[in-house]
Amino acid sequence: MTTHLVGLGVLVVVGAVYPLVFPGALTIAIAVLLFAGWATAWDVLGGWNGQVSLGHASFVGLGAYVVAIGASHGIAPWWALPLAAVAAAVLAYGWGWTTFRLRGPYFSLSTIAVAEILRLIAINEGWLTGGATGVFIATLPEPFGIDLFSRTAQFYLALAFAAGVIATVIVVSRIRFGYQLRAVREDEEAAMAAGLDPTGVKLRAFMLSAALTAVGGGLYGMVLAFIEPHVIFSLLLSVQIALTSIIGGRGTVWGPAVGALILVGAGEAFRTTFAQANLLIYGVLILAVVLFVPRGIVGELVRRHVRRRYARRAQS
Amino acid sequence: MRDVLRAEEVTVRFGGVTAVKAVSLALGAGEILGLIGPNGAGKTTLFNAITGFAPMQAGRVTLEGRDVGTLPAFARTRLGFGRTFQTERPFEELTVLENVLVPAFLTEPRRREAERLALAVLGEVGLADRHDQPAADLNLARRRRLELAKALAVTPKVLFLDEIMAGLNPPALREMIALVRRLAERGLAVLMVEHIMQAVVELSDHVVVLASGETIAEGAPCDVMANERVIEAYLGTD
Numbered sequence: 082m083t084t085h086l087v088g089l090g091v092l093v094v095v096g097a098v099y100p101l102v103f104p105g106a107l108t109i110a111i112a113v114l115l116f117a118g119w120a121t122a123w124d125v126l127g128g129w130n131g132q133v134s135l136g137h138a139s140f141v142g143l144g145a146y147v148v149a150i151g152a153s154h155g156i157a158p159w160w161a162l163p164l165a166a167v168a169a170a171v172l173a174y175g176w177g178w179t180t181f182r183l184r185g186p187y188f189s190l191s192t193i194a195v196a197e198i199l200r201l202i203a204i205n206e207g208w209l210t211g212g213a214t215g216v217f218i219a220t221l222p223e224p225f226g227i228d229l230f231s232r233t234a235q236f237y238l239a240l241a242f243a244a245g246v247i248a249t250v251i252v253v254s255r256i257r258f259g260y261q262l263r264a265v266r267e268d269e270e271a272a273m274a275a276g277l278d279p280t281g282v283k284l285r286a287f288m289l290s291a292a293l294t295a296v297g298g299g300l301y302g303m304v305l306a307f308i309e310p311h312v313i314f315s316l317l318l319s320v321q322i323a324l325t326s327i328i329g330g331r332g333t334v335w336g337p338a339v340g341a342l343i344l345v346g347a348g349e350a351f352r353t354t355f356a357q358a359n360l361l362i363y364g365v366l367i368l369a370v371v372l373f374v375p376r377g378i379v380g381e382l383v384r385r386h387v388r389r390r391y392a393r394r395a396q397s
Numbered sequence: 398m399r400d401v402l403r404a405e406e407v408t409v410r411f412g413g414v415t416a417v418k419a420v421s422l423a424l425g426a427g428e429i430l431g432l433i434g435p436n437g438a439g440k441t442t443l444f445n446a447i448t449g450f451a452p453m454q455a456g457r458v459t460l461e462g463r464d465v466g467t468l469p470a471f472a473r474t475r476l477g478f479g480r481t482f483q484t485e486r487p488f489e490e491l492t493v494l495e496n497v498l499v500p501a502f503l504t505e506p507r508r509r510e511a512e513r514l515a516l517a518v519l520g521e522v523g524l525a526d527r528h529d530q531p532a533a534d535l536n537l538a539r540r541r542r543l544e545l546a547k548a549l550a551v552t553p554k555v556l557f558l559d560e561i562m563a564g565l566n567p568p569a570l571r572e573m574i575a576l577v578r579r580l581a582e583r584g585l586a587v588l589m590v591e592h593i594m595q596a597v598v599e600l601s602d603h604v605v606v607l608a609s610g611e612t613i614a615e616g617a618p619c620d621v622m623a624n625e626r627v628i629e630a631y632l633g634t635d
């Protein structure tokens with residue numbers, strides 16, 4: 082617990098001074114923070130609750146579109162972001178309600194379809210979404226004279242998002258809900274014997290995960306300022322979010338954030354040095370994690386720590 | 398007053414196979430009912446039907462007079478059914494304490510109170526000193542205790558125990574028998590599926606014998622053991 086709070090403090094302090102020290106490297110830092118937040122939010126469902134989604138781009142896109150369409154109708158982001166969160170939770174509820182009750186891999190498979198359906202809606206409902214060309218954010222309000230298009234402002238928003246999602250997970254991991262998530266992940270029948278309704282628990286996890294992801298999606302919309310349906314609702318984005326969490330360590334507080342740092346960092350390095358080979362290297366990285374650290378990087382460290390702590394106490 | 402748990406004419410079919418045929422039983426507070434019978438007799442299936450883990454084709458289940466036979470398993474748990482699984486099912490990635498926290502949260506939504514309840518239950522089953530051990534690392538006897546602790550932490554009215562004595566060495570067996578007796582003395586109604594005859598004879602107030610899904614005998618433990626049909630059912634199968 083204290084370790085987590087210290088980690089959060091370090092994140093906030095380092096983040097606060099980062100733009101002053103590296104003013105030229107804000108865009109990549111924003112990418113790291115957004116992915117950290119998304120992967121951490123994905124992990125509420127995928128790691129803590131064990132329900133793997135390959136469709137979280139749905140919520141990123143939903144958030145981005147709500148903010149962009151809102152902006153074109155004069156709705157400020159601070160209204161659009163909560164609205165996006167609610168919309169995402171509602172979508173997650175309907176989608177989870179239809180798929181969680183089916184046993185087997187139906188949920189994971191269905192997640193791929195939902196992002197695709199949203200993409201088609203975005204393309205076909207041009208009156209609302211700008212169709213296949215996409216939608217521009219031309220103006221944003223300037224609260225207290227802050228330019229929301231500036232990279233510095235966006236960096237701090239992304240920092241607040243990532244820190245907020247991680248703080249949420251720190252709390253969740255401690256309270257009843259967090260244990261319900263893990264119990265359902267470990268064994269649904271045993272969870273029922275403990276009085277839990279597995280479908281209800283999964284639904285709540287999905288709604289929280291979706292709502293948090295959509296907030297980051299809204300920020301991403303502001304960062305891009307131009308939202309194209311085939312980019313924002315892409316399977317690649319969904320897969321990247323899931324992999325960030327899996328490589329970093331599912332079901333751990335810091336795993337997804339560490340995964341974001343590694344994957345976004347590595348992606349950037351490989352894009353410049355290896356150009357075309359970057360997808361291949363992604364693949365190799367994933368294979369290495371799956372083979373050698375199946376719990377993810379932080380997941381492995383946490384497990385060793387728990388074992389060591391117990392062994393020490395058992396000896397004394 | 399054997400009216401805490403009543404199961405009437407419970408029938409369970411899997412496809413064409415009738416695993417449990419119109420079995421009835423009743424159980425009062427502080428009472429231990431031993432459910433015995435050869436392997437494949439339908440004991441676990443009856444257990445699952447009563448607790449809501451297997452669909453029941455016919456019959457009625459009441460808890461303190463309330464019909465619970467159509468409720469999902471988790472709802473029956475909340476009303477007062479605590480069960481163990483024949484093959485233990487700990488939440489492997491959680492510690493011993495966290496395993497028991499999950500059911501403890503049912504009655505105590507706040508962490509601190511839930512932890513107190515969980516630790517009290519762990520003390521009762523003799524696992525308190527292991528509370529921060531990963532559940533995956535426990536040996537068989539301790540896994541059984543953890544299984545029992547999870548069932549107790551829902552603060553049940555009826556405790557369902559599915560062969561929790563099987564495979565225990567003599568000292569562990571004696572401890573487990575004493576523990577179950579203490580629980581019944583505290584007022585819990587206990588339905589116990591058991592193969593270990595020592596446990597059945599020492600603990601049961603009443604015994605029901607199943608064979609091929611049907612009740613073939615019931616009564617006081619010593620009477621039932623002497624029953625010819627029972628002896629035949631046991632010898633005939635194995």
Ligand SMILES: Nc1ncnc2c1ncn2[C@@H]1O[C@H](COP(=O)(O)OP(=O)(O)O)[C@@H](O)[C@H]1O
Pocket residue numbers: 411414416434435436437438439440441442443
């Ligand atoms: N899920 C199931 N599907 C089909 N048959 C089952 C199922 N569960 C149990 N059975 C059958 O029901 C019968 C009773 O099994 P069970 O209740 O496990 O017996 P016991 O616990 O007395 O050893 C067996 O013949 C078993 O094969």
Ligand SMILES: [Mg+2]
Pocket residue numbers: 440441442483
């Ligand atoms: Mg059985």
